[in-house]
Amino acid sequence: MTRIKFDDQTFTSQNDETVLDTLLHNNVQVPYGCKQGVCFSCLMRSLDNAPPASSQVGLKDTQQKQNYFLSCLCKPENDMTVVLPNAESVWLDAEVIEKRNLSANVIFLKLKSKDPLAFFAGQFVNLRRDDGVTRSYSIANIHNPNHELEFHIRILPDGQFSRWVADELQIGMLLTFSHAQGSCHYIEGKEEQPLLLIGTGTGLAPLYGIIRDALSYKHHGEIHLYHGSRDESGLYFVEKLRELAKKYSNFHYTPCLSSSTDLSTDYAHGRVHEIALKECAKLDGWRVYLCGQPEMVKHAKKMAYLQGAALNSIYADPFTY
Amino acid sequence: MSDNTTNLTLFEQLGGEAAVNAAVDIFYRKVLSDYRINRFFDNVDMEQQAAKQKAFLTMAFGGPNNYSGQDMRNGHAKLVKMGLDDSHFDAVMENLVATLAELNVPQELIAQVDALAQTTRNDVLGK
Ligand SMILES: Cc1cc2nc3c(=O)[nH]c(=O)nc-3n(C[C@H](O)[C@H](O)[C@H](O)COP(=O)(O)OP(=O)(O)OC[C@H]3O[C@@H](n4cnc5c(N)ncnc54)[C@H](O)[C@@H]3O)c2cc1C
Ligand code: HEM
Numbered sequence: 413m414t415r416i417k418f419d420d421q422t423f424t425s426q427n428d429e430t431v432l433d434t435l436l437h438n439n440v441q442v443p444y445g446c447k448q449g450v451c452f453s454c455l456m457r458s459l460d461n462a463p464p465a466s467s468q469v470g471l472k473d474t475q476q477k478q479n480y481f482l483s484c485l486c487k488p489e490n491d492m493t494v495v496l497p498n499a500e501s502v503w504l505d506a507e508v509i510e511k512r513n514l515s516a517n518v519i520f521l522k523l524k525s526k527d528p529l530a531f532f533a534g535q536f537v538n539l540r541r542d543d544g545v546t547r548s549y550s551i552a553n554i555h556n557p558n559h560e561l562e563f564h565i566r567i568l569p570d571g572q573f574s575r576w577v578a579d580e581l582q583i584g585m586l587l588t589f590s591h592a593q594g595s596c597h598y599i600e601g602k603e604e605q606p607l608l609l610i611g612t613g614t615g616l617a618p619l620y621g622i623i624r625d626a627l628s629y630k631h632h633g634e635i636h637l638y639h640g641s642r643d644e645s646g647l648y649f650v651e652k653l654r655e656l657a658k659k660y661s662n663f664h665y666t667p668c669l670s671s672s673t674d675l676s677t678d679y680a681h682g683r684v685h686e687i688a689l690k691e692c693a694k695l696d697g698w699r700v701y702l703c704g705q706p707e708m709v710k711h712a713k714k715m716a717y718l719q720g721a722a723l724n725s726i727y728a729d730p731f732t733y
Numbered sequence: 734m735s736d737n738t739t740n741l742t743l744f745e746q747l748g749g750e751a752a753v754n755a756a757v758d759i760f761y762r763k764v765l766s767d768y769r770i771n772r773f774f775d776n777v778d779m780e781q782q783a784a785k786q787k788a789f790l791t792m793a794f795g796g797p798n799n800y801s802g803q804d805m806r807n808g809h810a811k812l813v814k815m816g817l818d819d820s821h822f823d824a825v826m827e828n829l830v831a832t833l834a835e836l837n838v839p840q841e842l843i844a845q846v847d848a849l850a851q852t853t854r855n856d857v858l859g860k
Contacts, residue, residue: 446798449750450791452784470754713779718766722758723783 417493425488431456431467432483442496447484454483455497461490472724474532474595503540503588504529506561511583514648517567518614519578523587525559531592533621534701536729537561538590539573547573550618550703550729551592554625561589564617564648596701596727598625606634608700610688610712613646615639615704618729620649622701623656623663632662636692640668640684640708647679666691685712689719696720699727706730743795743845747838753790756832761786763828770824773812793829793850805856813859822854 416423416434425434432454435442445453449469458479467486468476480497510522531537533554540546553562567578581587596618607626609619616639626635641647653665668684680687685708692698700716702709709730716726748755761783765771774782792798800808809817826847833843854860 446788446791446796448791448797450753450787450796469751710779714765717779718762723761723779724758 414488415491416488417491418495428487430484431481431486431488431492431494435483442483444484449482449485452482455480456483456486456494457481457497458492458494460493463492464489470724472595472727473599474597474727477599478595498593502591504591506587506589508581508583508585508587509560511577511581514564516645518646518648519565519567519574521563521565521577521581523561523563523589525561525589528559529591531555531561532597533625534597534618534727534729535592535594536596536618537592539563540588540590541573541576545573545576548731550596550614550621552617552621554621554628562621564614564620566614594729596622596703596729598622598629598631600629602633602699603629603631604633606692606698607631607636608688608692608695608698608716609635609637610640610685610700610702610708611638612640612684612704612708613731615702615729615731616649618703619701627656627660627663635660635663636666636688637664638666638668638680638684638688640670640687640704642670643672644669644674644679684708685715688712689715694720699725702726702728702730704729704731706732743842743849744791744797746842747794747846749796750791752836752838753787753794753796755836756790757783757786759835760790760828760832763832764825767824767828770821773815773817773821790829792853793846795846795849802853802856805853806859809857810859817858819854819858822858826850 413427414425416425416431418435418440423434423438425431432442432444432447443453445451458481462479463481463486467481469485471480483494505526506523507526508521509524510520512520514520531551533551536548536550538546538548549563549565551561552564553560565574565577567574609622611619619637623635623637637653639647647667650667657663657665666680666687668680668682668687670683672679672681675681689712695716698721700721702712709728713726713728717723765774788798792800829850830843830847833846
């Protein structure tokens with residue numbers, strides 16, 4: 413007999429009962445559909461003990477790693493504290509410890525969390541200002557003992573939050589932020605798998621974090637990064653990434669400009685996802701990461717899939733607004 | 734031991750949800766690449782659509798589902814307005830059969846899937 417904790421209540425699961433049935437028997441309303449592990453409506457997450465692997469079949473491996481499971485298939489082997497996806501609404505405190513420009517309109521921001529936190533590079537957190545204005549930003553650095561988080565924030569001319577970051581946020585000031593969310597991150601254990609990463613603008617932030625994570629795990633499959641922008645002003649980290657490509661023979665970096673008059677050979681010219689998917693044409697067995705402009709993400713997702721990538725191996729963060 | 738199969742449903746014989754998960758990637762890729770029918774699948778979110786494809790396959794495999802004939806009518810009514818007809822239905826079935834063949838599903842089970850799906854034809858096409 414195991415105990416299931418949900419929403420501050422604890423339930424005992426009867427023999428052979430699934431987590432979903434335990435909750436339903438106790439009149440807890442949670443979403444579900446087919447009860448066969450097909451529709452994924454009953455997705456949940458364990459905050460402590462790992463769920464049985466049999467309840468994670470068909471989920472993305474990044475979700476598996478984060479202890480997501482299908483409650484209709486889950487006959488718990490250990491006590492578990494379970495939540496619905498994204499139901500955690502805890503806010504944490506952090507202090508701004510670094511702020512500088514990466515380019516004319518991109519700011520590098522480093523926060524130090526007051527509490528220890530778990531995250532994967534490439535996930536995002538919601539940053540919240542005192543008056544409640546909240547925006548999502550992706551984590552560009554890997555897990556570290558100092559609980560630091562790095563962000564690349566593009567300043568929009570009329571952007572409520574990003575303008576405030578540019579004009580008013582200062583080192584030493586406090587911000588609140590949510591736990592890390594999302595399944596767009598690296599996962600260890602498949603170090604030989606080829607990776608394709610495509611980003612526009614500050615879509616580079618999560619991709620940069622993922623690449624650093626991959627290299628820290630000694631990923632030895634090919635890693636292809638394509639970073640796109642309209643013109644040169646939108647690219648940043650160019651030198652850093654070129655250096656990285658020199659240092660790691662399996663890392664390839666292609667900065668792309670879509671409407672530049674400067675046709676220098678320093679850059680590829682055209683739309684970033686079209687260039688990337690032309691050069692990496694056969695994606696069977698690949699893992700694909702897509703971040704940034706929603707239209708780009710949408711098109712690239714379909715193209716990557718039609719070119720052989722499994723849907724489960726495509727990780728996307730459209731920066732929707 | 735092999736006699737057990739006679740008691741199994743078609744869905745179970747095909748391998749249940751694991752079979753659906755294996756088939757969905759292959760099937761959906763075929764559908765999206767098929768110029769005869771892919772326009773019906775434009776402008777839908779891929780992940781949502783993949784979930785619907787799973788619902789489709791579960792149903793086609795005789796698995797558990799809550800869809801009534803009326804649901805099938807309502808669900809495809811918009812497509813019928815866009816011109817959905819027998820030729821498109823046949824094209825979907827062609828892709829489904831090819832998917833199962835690719836997964837080495839025995840011919841007799843494929844025939845059962847085909848027969849089951851055909852029973853929804855009139856509802857899907859709003860006839
Ligand atoms: C999962 C996720 C991760 C994200 N990660 C990052 C990140 O790492 N770095 C980052 O810079 N941003 C990221 N974003 C976008 C970010 O959350 C904000 O939407 C963005 O910073 C704009 O907020 P704002 O308050 O400055 O602008 P708003 O005041 O919300 O908008 C101002 C004006 O700009 C327009 N606008 C808003 N966003 C964009 C855009 N992206 N492109 C063009 N026009 C726009 C709006 O329509 C409006 O007219 C992410 C978004 C999501 C959903
Ligand atoms: C064997 C016959 C078919 C069956 C059993 C079937 C089954 C289904 C099911 C179960 C859904 C999901 C409904 C929902 O939950 O929203 C669906 C949706 C859909 N089907 Fe079919 N289908 C069939 C034939 C077709 C054909 C021939 C086409 C077009 C060529 C088609 C196109 C679609 C589309 C585009 C959707 C999504 C509709 C939306 O999101 O609005 N289907 N179908």
